Amino acid sequence: QQPVQSPQAVILREGEDAVINCSSSKALYSVHWYRQKHGEAPVFLMILLKGGEQKGHEKISASFNEKKQQSSLYLTASQLSYSGTYFCGTDKAFGTGTRLTIIP
């Protein structure tokens, strides 16, 4: 079963922050995060390997709690270029997706 993400969609004004949550019913040993823009292939953002690990990528960071089988993606001071659909998951199971729209 695929990981479940929340929210399903979010609209932000440029400069606002957002959090995307990812929860799995199966044990997770690592979590990947991807962003996909409409009509394009997914782009890998980061992988988290250890429980409690946090990583950052520009103004996008993520945390992973393997005990809770949860991960969160944090987007700070959002930019127009952050718009797209974000997926968490593993190499074999993508999450349900969160559509992020940034408006000027």
Added chain:
Amino acid sequence: DTGVSQDPRHKITKRGQNVTFRCDPISEHNRLYWYRQTLGQGPEFLTYFQNEAQLEKSRLLSDRFSAERPKGSFSTLEIQRTEQGDSAMYLCASSLASMGQGNYGYTFGSGTRLTVV
């Protein structure tokens, strides 16, 4: 390095025909994945290779689908006797098998869009 290449970019075929797609991964990547994505959905895992060995196949991959990576470099995905339900974007991705703490990650190709009419 030019990234992951997929060919063709688009394929229109009649129901019942066979189609074959090719993926050229990043040269130093030893893992290669195939996914299928339909409109509005996330990618669905189909199969993956480590070097030339096919290590896992999804239950989604019916016996009409076959994939190969004969020399551990490029890969082909063949669909026999295509059905309208096979219409989708077929994505290939490559990665290093062991990434440690690095953000090397996975690189996707631009995909092959298959339309079965």
